[in-house]
Amino acid sequence: MNLRPRFLLLTTILIALTGAGLWLLTQQIALGVMQEWALRHFETQVKLEKTRTLQPIIREVTLARQFADSQVLRAWARAPDDKTLKAQALAEMENFRHNFADQSYFVALRESGDYYHNNANNEFAGAEYRYTLHADNPNDRWFYSIIEQNRDIHLNVNPDIPLGVTKLWIDVLLRDGDKILGVVGSGLDLTTFIEQVVSQTEAGISNLFFDHEGAIQVSRDPSQIDFASITKQARDKKTIQQLLSDPLERAQLQALLPQVMHNPGEVGSLYLTIDQQRYLAGVIYLPEIDWYEITLLELDTLLPLSTFNSIFVVSGVFLLLALLLFHLALNRYILNPLALLERAISQLRSGQHTVPLLPRHSSGEVGRLLRHFQEMAAATLLTRKQLEQKVQERTEALERLTQTDALTGLLNRRGMTQQLSLEHQRLQREGEPFGLIWLDLDHFKGINDRYGHASGDQALMTTANIITDVLRPYDHAARWGGDEFLILIRTDDQQLLDQLGERLCQAVAAQQEVLDQQQQPIALTLSAGSYLARNHDSLESILAAADQALYQAKRHGRNHHRSAT
Structure with a gap:
């Protein structure tokens, strides 16, 4: 032969x-x-x-x-x-x-x-x-x-x-x-x-x-x-x-649980067989509710091997031809783009927030794969961004709920405490002064006892509305507790605090919105005490001074304003 x-x-x-x-x-x-x-x-x-x-x-x-x-x-x-x-x-x-x-x-x-x-x-x-x-x-x-x-x-x-x-x-x-x-x-x-x-x-x-x-x-x-x-x-x-x-799988799962519990946010993965079906399982600990979540992926359903049969055949032919005839072409059109794709996947996995750039000249299966990956990467990044934005929005909404008084819509004690702390830090750091006006509805318990809690709530809401109407956008007001309100004013003028305190007393006394069961106006008055904070004052002393001024206003007949010096 x-x-x-x-x-x-x-x-x-x-x-x-x-x-x-x-x-x-x-x-x-x-x-x-x-x-x-x-x-x-x-x-x-x-x-x-x-x-x-x-x-x-x-x-x-x-x-x-x-x-x-x-x-x-x-x-x-x-x-x-x-x-x-x-x-x-x-x-x-x-x-x-x-x-x-x-x-x-x-x-x-x-x-x-x-x-x-x-x-x-x-x-x-x-x-x-x-x-x-x-x-x-x-x-x-x-x-x-x-x-x-x-x-x-x-x-x-x-x-x-x-x-x-x-x-x-x-x-x-x-x-x-x-x-x-x-x-x-x-x-x-x-x-x-x-x-x-x-x-x-x-x-x-x-x-x-x-x-x-x-x-x-x-x-x-x-x-x-x-x-x-x-x-x-x-x-x-x-x-x-x-x-x-x-x-063996039970033992592997049992050993995995302490690992994910001590590393919240970490996903532990293993293969499990349930009802003769093999799954890729991911376990994560949920500290917010003290439970574990296990996600089971059926690989045969999500990624059936049969869908790749045609690719196997075509890839085999091209690989054989490349091994025999076109080694350089293989590197240029397949191996090099795949290396770039793997690098792009690694960049995306590492948390990169931009879509990796891939060559546009590639064609055929590899070119489509690159384009599909870029589309998938863009969709994944968009979904991640939207999800992070939604989580942030809901977290901020929950935070607002925890700092707002449900009845009056003003800040609650927690919210005002936070604002006071920030304003006091600004005073110590930059010397920017501020003042406090402490308000208290006179004889509020008597209103509740005589007219009922609905009228008491109406009195609180009306007072809150009056306060809101006179405040500037950058001032803050809170329902401090019960029938007490606290106003934070950015000013260095004690006269402004005095005028505002008297104005609030007069406005509450003149209101006609709080009605009894016979739709007759209920007379309201409030006492007010103010204090202009100084650089050397602690936050506790500022509050105490405003409270003492309020006490003096009540002691001298109520329905008027007193300032602390």
Whole structure:
């Protein structure tokens, strides 16, 4: 046989063997690339799922904490038989009910065991007391378990048998110092929460939430949920570990949990098999609610290997031709652009906020891949920016809520304290003076006692409106507490403070807006005390001086202004 046929036969055999080996190798490489891509994309996906999941919960947890911090509830819980305090507490509960997403609340008192509740339909208006909790009643065991564990906040999926509802309950301890007075909070309808948060995921992606013992708290499959976990022994709970048949995977998951708990925001990943389906699993700890979230990605659904068959064939042919004939072309049109693409992916993964620039002259599959990547990178960056903006807006909105008095719309004590601190720092740093006017409605308790709290609230709102009308845009006013108001004025002129104090006294005395039940005007007066801060004054001494001036105004007949020197 001549050399040509031999070389042709040898070349044919080598090409066949190389093609077969290349086919198998390409499949393995493609699988590795898919898994590598999934791992790179996975952390972002898990964090997005975390943010999307926590948005409806964080707001409710924040409101529940404010609910538990209510001085009105604490006062009533210390004296539950006081009818006046009880009426004030019920009004406070109703105010918070309208703010909760579910428009429902519950208050359970430790001393009496009395349980109060109202829902979105205002079904129990006037009958907020529902029943009394008993330690020997299994259905009430959740209440005593929370108190025994001394946990300030606890989330629990639990059916309330007497009320006939199943919710994701947000339980917060009502404290008076170290003393526990009861448990308060709200709930999110479990079915709605699952539909809106857990079930609204892409095909091939599912989420589970579980606690430190592995008890499943939220799942799109209600049969997996471990209801009333806090009242159960560990052996009776439905856990995430029970879904895993492989002991090695259970051990790997158990070892991963402490790592992510001690590194909030870090995503731990591993492969798990559930019901004979293999998943790429990402676990993240949610310190805001003290749960874990596990996101399961079905690689076969999201990235089926069969979709790459045509690419395998074409790539194999081109690779063989490139190995035999076009090594330089391979470097120019494939390897070099892919290296740039990998660099661009690394830049994007490292947090770069601009779309990486890639060559535009590339064509074919690689060119389309580069363009698709640029489009995907632009969409990812836009989504990230929008998400960060939404989180910032909601955080700022929550911050404003915590610094605003709900009745008058003025700053509350916390908000004014922050402004006072900033203004005092400016005084110490730049010598920019400011003044305080401390106002107090005269005989306000008598108005409440004689005309009712509605008239008292109207008096507070009218006074707040009068204050707002006379303030400049860069001044601040707050409801300091009860019937007291505090005004911060940027000025170095004591005469301006005196004029403003007298003007407010006259305006309140002249108002005709606060009416009694017969629609007759109720006479209002207020006393005012002012103080112009100096460089050497501490913030406490400034407040004390304004308070002393107010005291002098009340002592000398009320309904006028006094200044401190």
